[in-house]
Amino acid sequence: MRKYILIVAIFLMSCNRKESKDQLVDKDLVINALKASVENGALTYKVRIFHHFKGTALEGQKMNEKMAYRMDSSFYKVSEMGKQYADELIPIANGLNNCFEYMVVFYNSNAGENNLTYKDKYITGKTYQLSLKQDE
Numbered sequence: 001m002r003k004y005i006l007i008v009a010i011f012l013m014s015c016n017r018k019e020s021k022d023q024l025v026d027k028d029l030v031i032n033a034l035k036a037s038v039e040n041g042a043l044t045y046k047v048r049i050f051h052h053f054k055g056t057a058l059e060g061q062k063m064n065e066k067m068a069y070r071m072d073s074s075f076y077k078v079s080e081m082g083k084q085y086a087d088e089l090i091p092i093a094n095g096l097n098n099c100f101e102y103m104v105v106f107y108n109s110n111a112g113e114n115n116l117t118y119k120d121k122y123i124t125g126k127t128y129q130l131s132l133k134q135d136e
Contacts, residue, residue, distance in 0.1 A: 045103070048101045
């Protein structure tokens with residue numbers, strides 16, 4: 001019986017974990033960001049970018065290739081020492097139309113954990129500041 005109660009207690013505590021997340025919406029993009037983990041000095045974010053464009057403007061293999069493999073300098077954090085670009089950027093194939101998803105990893109980040117900057121190069125050309133707030 002004690003084992004059962006302990007397992008249920010651990011399960012309930014894990015369900016109550018607070019997450020840091022943010023969502024930015026403008027007329028061109030919706031950006032969802034979630035601080036996925038902080039382990040061994042590595043700070044990991046999960047980012048989803050949805051675009052609203054219809055038609056041929058963003059269609060085709062070239063846009064998918066750019067958004068999957070040419071995004072190295074698109075995510076960074078800002079500190080007193082300047083920009084710190086992501087150490088790893090892993091594109092995630094999620095199968096959703098008009099959606100690009102990434103795991104963004106920073107090692108030994110000097111900047112704050114709850115701030116992330118996305119510089120869009122291929123869809124809007126705008127810079128987006130994500131300020132991740134913790135759930136209540």
